Amino acid sequence: xxxxxxxxxxxxxIVVYFIGILAFGSYFxxxxxxxxxxxxxxxRFAWWLVAVSGVATTVGSYSFIKYSExxxxxxxxxxxxxxxxxxxxxxxxxxxIPIIYYNQIRSIPEYFDRRYGTTVRSLYTALxxxxxxxxxxxxxxxxxxxxxxxxxxxxxxxxxxxVAVFTGIYVTxxxxxxxxxxxxxxxxxxxxxxxxxxxxxxxxxxxxxEFWGALPPxxxxxxxxxxxxxxxxxxxxxxxxxxxxxxAFWFVNQGMVLRFLAAKSAREAQKAVLFNSLFLMPVAAFAxxxxxxxxxxxVAVGILPENSDASQIFVTVSHMATFPGLFxxxxxxxxxxxxxxxxxxxxxxxxxxxxxxxxxYLLPGRTDSFYLNLARVHCVGIMAFGLAxxxxxxxxxxxxxxxxxxxxxxxxxxxxxxxxxIVWRGFNRAGAxxxxxxxxxxxxxxxxxxxxxxxxxxxxxxxxxxxxxxYKMFPYMRACYGILVCLTVGIVGSWIGGWRFNEPAxxxxxxxxxxxxxxxxxxxxxxxxxxxxxxxxxxxxxxxxGDSSDEVIVPESLASQIHARPGDLLYLxxxxxxxxxxxxAHARVGEIRGESGPLLVxxxxxxxxxxxxxxxxxxxxxx
Numbered sequence: 001x002x003x004x005x006x007x008x009x010x011x012x013x014i015v016v017y018f019i020g021i022l023a024f025g026s027y028f029x030x031x032x033x034x035x036x037x038x039x040x041x042x043x044r045f046a047w048w049l050v051a052v053s054g055v056a057t058t059v060g061s062y063s064f065i066k067y068s069e070x071x072x073x074x075x076x077x078x079x080x081x082x083x084x085x086x087x088x089x090x091x092x093x094x095x096x097i098p099i100i101y102y103n104q105i106r107s108i109p110e111y112f113d114r115r116y117g118t119t120v121r122s123l124y125t126a127l128x129x130x131x132x133x134x135x136x137x138x139x140x141x142x143x144x145x146x147x148x149x150x151x152x153x154x155x156x157x158x159x160x161x162x163v164a165v166f167t168g169i170y171v172t173x174x175x176x177x178x179x180x181x182x183x184x185x186x187x188x189x190x191x192x193x194x195x196x197x198x199x200x201x202x203x204x205x206x207x208x209x210e211f212w213g214a215l216p217p218x219x220x221x222x223x224x225x226x227x228x229x230x231x232x233x234x235x236x237x238x239x240x241x242x243x244x245x246x247x248a249f250w251f252v253n254q255g256m257v258l259r260f261l262a263a264k265s266a267r268e269a270q271k272a273v274l275f276n277s278l279f280l281m282p283v284a285a286f287a288x289x290x291x292x293x294x295x296x297x298x299v300a301v302g303i304l305p306e307n308s309d310a311s312q313i314f315v316t317v318s319h320m321a322t323f324p325g326l327f328x329x330x331x332x333x334x335x336x337x338x339x340x341x342x343x344x345x346x347x348x349x350x351x352x353x354x355x356x357x358x359x360x361y362l363l364p365g366r367t368d369s370f371y372l373n374l375a376r377v378h379c380v381g382i383m384a385f386g387l388a389x390x391x392x393x394x395x396x397x398x399x400x401x402x403x404x405x406x407x408x409x410x411x412x413x414x415x416x417x418x419x420x421x422i423v424w425r426g427f428n429r430a431g432a433x434x435x436x437x438x439x440x441x442x443x444x445x446x447x448x449x450x451x452x453x454x455x456x457x458x459x460x461x462x463x464x465x466x467x468x469x470x471y472k473m474f475p476y477m478r479a480c481y482g483i484l485v486c487l488t489v490g491i492v493g494s495w496i497g498g499w500r501f502n503e504p505a506x507x508x509x510x511x512x513x514x515x516x517x518x519x520x521x522x523x524x525x526x527x528x529x530x531x532x533x534x535x536x537x538x539x540x541x542x543x544x545x546g547d548s549s550d551e552v553i554v555p556e557s558l559a560s561q562i563h564a565r566p567g568d569l570l571y572l573x574x575x576x577x578x579x580x581x582x583x584x585a586h587a588r589v590g591e592i593r594g595e596s597g598p599l600l601v602x603x604x605x606x607x608x609x610x611x612x613x614x615x616x617x618x619x620x621x622x623x
Contacts (some may be wrong), residue, residue: 010328017332021182022169035354035371043262044573044609045180047271049580050263053183054256054272055191055280058249063288064194065142068314071292074232075219078292082285084242085250086277092250093273095422095514100257101266102520103512107254108418109356115421115512116429123436124417125356131410132254132349136382137389139342140164144390145311160390164383167342180262181582183344193330194287197314200321201294205301214297226458235458236476244479248411251418255348264571264581265622291317342386350378412482413439420490425513430497431490438493439486446481450474456481521623529623535562536620538575540598543613547602551590555597562621564589571620572601572609585609586622 036043070078105111108128113121144160151159205211212220226234250256263269295313298304298320308316318330354375363370417435420427446452450462450473462474474481511519521529539558552572554564564570566589574583585605599619601611611617 007324007327009324010331013325013328014332017329018166021185022166024182024185034368035375043586044264044584045262045268045581046577047263047268047275049180049184050259050269051272051275051280052187053180054259054276055187055284058276058281058284063284064190064291064314065145065311067285067288068290068292068295068317069310070232071219071289072295072308072310072313073292075215075296076222076289076293077232077234078289079285080223080232080234080237081241082281082288084238085246085281087242088246088250089273089277091422091514093270096251097260097269097273098266098517098520099422099512099514101261101263101269102524104524106261106355107352108252108257109352111512112417112421112432116432120429120432120436121356123433124414125352127410127414127436127440128252128254129349129352131248131252131414132345132352133382133385134389134410135253136342136345136349136386138393139345140383140386141390141393143342156394157387157390161387164342164387168346168379168383180259184580189329189332191283191287193332194284194290196326197318197321197330198286198290198294200326201291201298201317204303204321205294205297210301211294211297214300215293216296216300219293219296233460235460235480239480239483240476240478243483244411244415247415247419251422252411252414253345253348254352255344258348258351259344264573264584264586294321346379346382349382350375353378412443412479412486416483416486416490420487420494421513423514424494425515426494426498427490427513428494428497431494434493435486435490438489439482442485442489443478443482446474446478450478453477453481456484524623535564536618537561538616538618540616541572541601541611541613542598543606544600544602548604549590549602550586550588550605551602552587552605553591553593553600554589555594555599556592557596558599558619559589559592562619564592564621566590566592569622571622572599572605572611573618573620574611575616575618583610583612585611 067078067081099105100111103111103114105114109121109125112124140160140163141156143163144156144158147159147163148154148156202208202211205214223234260269260272263272291314292310295304295308295317298317299306299308303320304316315331319327322330354371358374359366359371363374413435416439417432420431420435448470450470453474457474457477458480460474460477462477511523518529537558544553552570558564562570568589570587570589572585572587573581576583585608587601587605599617605611606613
């Protein structure tokens, strides 16, 4: 093809990959029979599948292009954005996941509805939709940049449109199951591709010593200068990415909430968080940044010219360091990375539209199949809206600047409102309204009068060119200003609400802030939780024809083996561990009958879980 950076072999590899991932993702439409399947994938998956597919979403956030560009300009300090999530992981694993899982919360706006009522829910929904739709736009823009780098004759918007159509097909068909399974494949491919580039680049440079020696001294620091002008200075990254964006990504991002809720249990979701933060994220940081570092070393020794385009350095280094076929595979990994974030966001936004707008307010009381079809229609509309935002983000100097300015402006009210609601039981409705209304107003003021940010800027000097819009001043430190003013109005608003208007501090029922785990488990089970959870056994099963309940009949021998009692929650799963829970179902012990024999499973559970009659199943007591 005219203008294609690679060879015919590379183009063939990319096309074959696209066709394969489309067929693979669309295959899982057979597991999507309800809105629960479409958004939560039946809450069936093992921790490792949730973790690995989740890192695809994280890395897929335009990371290869964005962080390779940053590493080429600023060096090893570009990795700090991947290593500052750890501070939120204890609250995520021990606080937020148990709250949303055991309360069976389907979305973050629903959480606010239970906590504070419909007014707060509506305000949060509006801001959250703005945040997520903007995220779709910046991902599609980056997809266009990536394809344009491969095919210079194809403009950014048409390229983004083509990939958006492709991604939308399998998301619309299979929902969360398709997203998780395709992201699993894409995560493996993108991590391997990133590592291959590094070793291929080292080979071209002559060895690891030559690579390190060729790097300029200021490219070897793991942290940027404290308050410099560069986009990678420490204090800018700390506030914009470490505080605002990291919390927004892991807690506020509806796509990630759905990913954790797709796990078979809260404990499996917690395992996924731990594995992700301790192992996968450091590997991902290395995978997405190293092409920029290798490119900088190649410039130093004369392999690449001094005027190499930083925004295309990932593609340039990949083409330089690899051979035909492998380059095509790496480019497929790049596009896969971007697609894996877009598909998660589209599914998450569709979930909010159905569960927080159409189902409760605009079209209540319809059948589940109606909402399922409506969700699929929304996936198409979301992609179209994201494409409309591509020209907006194209106006920034770099993808890194576009992302940083967007998240710093939109996330503070979302982050503060949810953070205070999770950790502070005294945070009442008045405080939540103050954050979402007054806090959003104060952040908006900073877009037009950025001088209000200067007292919060930690010495950062922000200069804009004549004629540039005011919002380009202090784009990163706006996150610091926004977080602090929203915290202030939230705390003061809660105090005034409690003192002046007798606002209740906490709902009378449920546990929607950090508190007793036993209370959450008790509410989830509708009974006393059993401390002996987690016991499992392999058994044969027989079908109870025509039974659509979730209650199984357990023989005494199996009940004794897994310590099961009537009312306990069970997880029935195909014995093939590599499926990761794809063929599985949740059940409740209805009756313990007979000395021995097979487990008796209702026909409805067998069909919904995809269990195979000829195969034994693994039975695990969850609670």
